Amino acid sequence: KNPRRPFEKERLDKELKLVGEYGLRCKREVWRVALTLAKMRKCARTLLTLDADSERRVLEGGALLRRCLRYGLLDQEHMKLDYVLGLTLQDFLERRLQTLVFKHGLAKSIHHARVMIRQRHICVGKQMVTVPSFWVRTDSEKHIDLAPTSSLGAGGP
DSSP: OOOSSTTOHHHHHHHHHHHHHHTOSSHHHHHHHHHHHHHHHHHHHHHHHSOTTOHHHHHHHHHHHHHHHHTTSSOGGGOSHHHHTTOOHHHHHTTBHHHHHHHTTSSSSHHHHHHHHHTTOEEETTEEOOOTTOBOOTTTGGGEEEOTTOTTSOOOO
16 A cells, blocks of 8 residues: 655655665565554554453454464563554564575575575475565474575575
């Protein structure tokens, strides 16, 4: 979803910084993540307006918090809806496969990580992933490795 004000200087500068820092292809990738964040925050806001013992708040709030925990957005001691409102774009961008390949040292730069993923050199577990924006779950993070068919080196064990 594109922004309401197309030429707001502060927003443009912030988006350009994120695109460069995380090696994104275009600003649409930033907007897509921002939309996901906005939806999660809106859901948390509506749930916080309900009573604490409301059935809907307990069920939907628990599901939202489990999803945040599974993707590594929140840790175990911050499992409250108030902390969902404190999530930022950087929290989401840190969980992308492209960022994690670079952070684990499989690529020399964030841009190299994107190229490696697109050229089928990276797999998560046994599954080859060719999408740089793939959200890596916390339990899958330790399984990021070079693909067995990759020409860059021996993959896993």
